[in-house]
Amino acid sequence: MTITTSTLALDIKDLELAYVVRGINRPVLRGVSFSIKPGEAYGLVGESGCGKSTTAYAALRYMPRNGVITGGHILVDGDDITAMNRNQLREFRMHKASMVYQDPGTALNPTLKISKQLVEAFTILGQSRDHAHASAIAALQRVQIADPDRVMGRYPHQLSGGMLQRVVIAMALACDPKLLVLDEPTTGLDATVEAEVLDLVRNLRSETGAAILLIAHNLGVIRSMCDRVGVMYAGKIVEEGDASEVFDGPKHPYTVGLLRSLPRRGMHKRHAALATIPGSLPVLGSDLPTCVYVDRCPIVSDVCRNEVPPIAQLSSGHYTRCHHPDQVAKIDDLVPANLRDAGDQTVLQMEVSKTFRQSGHDVPALVGVNLSLTDGETLGLVGESGSGKTTLAKAILGVHAGDAGSRLTLDQHELASKITKRSTDDKRAMQIIFQNPDSALNASWTVRNILQRSVRKLTGKNKIDADARVAILAEHLRLSPRHLDMKPSQLSGGLKQRVAIARAFAGDPRIVVCDEPTSALDVSVQAAILNLLAELQSEQRTSYVFISHDLGVVRYLADRIAVMYLGRIMEVGTTDQIFGGVNHPYTEALLSAVPNLDGAPSRRIKLAGEIPSPANPPSGCVFHPRCPRAIAGLCETAEPPVVEVSVGHAIRCHIPPAELRALQSAN
Amino acid sequence: MARYIVRRVLLSIVTLWLLATIVFLMTWVLPSDPARLILGAQAPEQSVAAFRLRVGLDDSFFAQYFRLIKGLVTFDFGHSWKYETYEVWDYLRTPLAKTSKLAIIAMIITAPISILAGLIAAKFRDRKLDRGIVLVGLAASSIPEFVTGALLAVVFGLKLEWFEPVYSTEAEKLSLWGQLSYLMLPALALALAYFGYIARMMRAGTIRALDSDYVRTATMKGLSSTQVMSRHVLRNAAAPTITVMSVQIGYLVSGIIGVELVFNYPGFSRVLLDAAIDGDLPVLQVAVIVSALIYMVATLMADLLIAWLNPRARLELGAS
Secondary structure, rough: OOHHHOOOEEEEEEEEEEEEOEEEEEEEEEEEEEEOOOEEEEEEEEOOOOOOHHHHOOOOOOOOOOOEEEEEEEOOEEEEEHHOOOHHHHHHHHHHHEEOOOOOOOOOOOOOOOHHHHHHHHHHHOOOOHHHHHHHHHHHHHHHHHHHHHOOOOOOHHOOHHHHHHHHHHHHHHHHEEEEEOOOOOOOHHHHHHHHHHHHHHHHHHHHHHHHEEOOOHHHHHHHOEEEEEEEEEEEEEEEEEHHHHOOOOOOHHHHHHHHHOOOOOOOOOOOOOOOOOOOOOOOOOOOOOOOOOOOOOOOOHHHHHOOOOEEEOOEEEEEEOOOOHHHHOOOEEEEEEOOOOOOEEEEEEEEEEEEOOOOOEEEEEEEEEEEOOOOEEEEEEOOOOOOHHHHHEEEEEEEOOOOEEEEEEOOOOOOHHHOOOOOOHHEEEEEEEEEOHOOOOOOOOOOHHHHHHHHHHOOOOOHHHHHHHHHHHHHHHHHHHHHHHOOOHOHHHHHHHHHHHHHHOOOOOOOEEEOOOOOHHHHHHHHHHHHHHHHHHHOOOOEEEEEHHHHHHHOOEEEEEEEEEOOOEEEEEEEHHOOOOOOOOHHHHHHHHOOOOOOOOOOOOOOOOOOOOOOOOOOOOOOHHHHOOOOOOOOOOOOOEEEEHHHOOEOOOOOHHHHHHHOOOO | OHHHHHHHHHHHHHHHHHHHHHHHHHOOOOOOOOOHHHHHOOHHHHHHHHHHHHHHOOOOHHHHHHHHHHHHHHHHOOOOOOOOOEEHHHHHHHHHHHHHHHHHHHHHHHHHHHHHHHHHHHHOOOOOHHHHHHHHHHHHHHHHHHHHHHHHHHHHHHHHHHHHHHHHOOHHHHHHHHHHHHHHHHHHHHHHHHHHHHHHHHHHHHHHOOHHHHHHHHHOOOOHHHHHHHHHHHHHHHHHHHHHHHHHHHHHHOOHHHHHHHHHOOOHHHHHHHHHHHOOOHHHHHHHHHHHHHHHHHHHHHHHHHHOOOOHHHHHHHHH
């Protein structure tokens, strides 16, 4: 059409897309329009099911088998890809657009070496085999892989997630695309690795000038990467604008809801409960009300129910589909919390080491972990994957028996190291909530059966008493009686996790281990679950061991935090101490890797390399090979002492706290 | 890998020993007297007693058991009881070769066709072509092979006269090419029976690979669907099919009695059956162990092939 539109990297116009289910079109995208200029980065946010991934894949015209485009156009670099035939589409994907996927582990063919898969991306462009091989090596260097030859000879399962994602990015950049679509590229990666991959994408973007469409549920990631954002809800973009404008001055109630349900910097459960969005997304393909958000909106009025909201232009490039953009400021900000503080009576004392035997070698997974837990306290465990968080949780629960000399003391009596040797009372006292409720709940049982069985197993109650107990549990967790007769597959993710929590609380536990309980959930659902956990704790004086890679969540919920690295506690302190002051260099790096939601520039501390194998731990301080502050001659030879910085705040480091403080405030 | 193979071979030896023991125990507890079975109901009591003495049926339990084990270890299985001039191995060798020939021809016919059919069905999933292939496969494998065999013999043998309707020893005078006319119909009957299994496995494996993320990656790279199939799908889709085929090869050698009877084919299954009916214990014991051995070799080959195709399977082998 006009010259301006033809120069856009991506121009999606009134896109309507439906999934055909039993012969009936179920609309998924309902008139999505947005455009990305060359070199621009555009982010799409929204809860799962809002259509953001469908939009991302549609930008390369990739749809599920039952997907059909029922209206609108998708123009990439001026070409309408909705009108292309199969060969044109193939040429288009080959030369103009590429994609980076959520799970790099499955995005690569497990049976082929990296070399074969990467070289292929160049040979299809017409390069000779040798030329393509050279290009592949260069591409790996471009994504900052230090040893390309070694990586080329590996199979995907032999590489870490961060490394695989670099390979996928290298592959995506093979054709020098005009448009690069990234679908949750860092979900599932550690914060430190996430930060590195994002840095890489940022650098490559300025280098290549490719336009970027980024999908992420992590709003901090979007904020730190994108120039403009679109907020999607029920297959529509409800608000769009510059990232700073949308995040700092949201003008759609849904955007406000999303942002407020996140634990923001400095927020703690003692101060306020997290805001939640009541209700859930409309069912896929259902008829929509006039305003898509009307059922969940806190500022809904009659006009919202009767008229489709017009596009309210707020400034150039910032619009919202809301009747009352001026009223979003009135939405209640903080819900005051009324929680009891943690007590000072020690519930669990742990002194645990755990060594695995692997093909004849000792693999120390936990080394002298010494921690305690008081009543009603939440102890946050943080650290990269492989740091030993889950192993510690399993040792506490008795899944792994600790090495000789390990001691677990629960309420003044020593626990057997193996769960099979523990009494029913001890088992009842310690329960777990898993990350993925889908695999943790028996899919062929009703919720009622699942809960009843736990109650009866743990408390020895008879059927009638157990029924009563299940009803009480359900009420506590806000599960309606209707939900009790459903099977897990009929429940949403949030409800399933509630069932899992109810199961853990079936026998009034003293301690509940929460292993990434909200990382599979949307932010609004996460907020509700975190609130619920805080309330339950306050009422029942339960102690939590809370494992999470999301430092924002840990900061909100935890009273104390232990930072783990290679099976050792590197730092332990109250939440305020950890986030407020002098830190172990590892903690410092972890904290700096978290993408900020408030847009403040963060000075990131880069860690060299990956977490070493526990089978072959570095000498001296295990962190020294990656430590930016390592003292040559000391850190690689001597194990660092544990230094008490202030009461309850200990750091395992050679550098004296005063010096660390000076180094860290210099940043 | 070498360690894995050694372990598998050792495990197979243990399995064979257990099997030999079970077979021995079963023949031991049989109510009928093998000597009586061999010599017939009319035979005088003295000849039965003499026979029992000659073959060692009156020896103690352990003596007989160790004789069997010793025979297996030294590959000296003794003579057939029924046809005393034959050594057991010589007696089994020819039918085993015959059956193997038939099984190989059946596999040559069925494997490429059913693998291709599975691929096509997966590619055109839920469309008419797919439904057709699945239906044909299901029908072919649910009709017993002796029924299809009989039908084939009537239609292609008697009516159309394309092939010989039954096997005859005449065939043995001909070249392999000439024998095909005799072997075609029994092989086809077997091929039809296995078409369904293999095609269905291939279809399932292919669909799983087609739905995978790495195939999505390959498509997004701009590869054509043929390139995607040959470079990314086949390798990943093959594993379950290979497993099924190896099980079938084991079965083809000893379990095709229906086809052998219909076509009057003097194969291994018939020897096995006859030995069981006649009470020819040495032949029966060795035949059972030979068929188990073939089965084990086939599955080992399949596992190694899968490991070669898929490095992750290789990892599992190393770890197990």
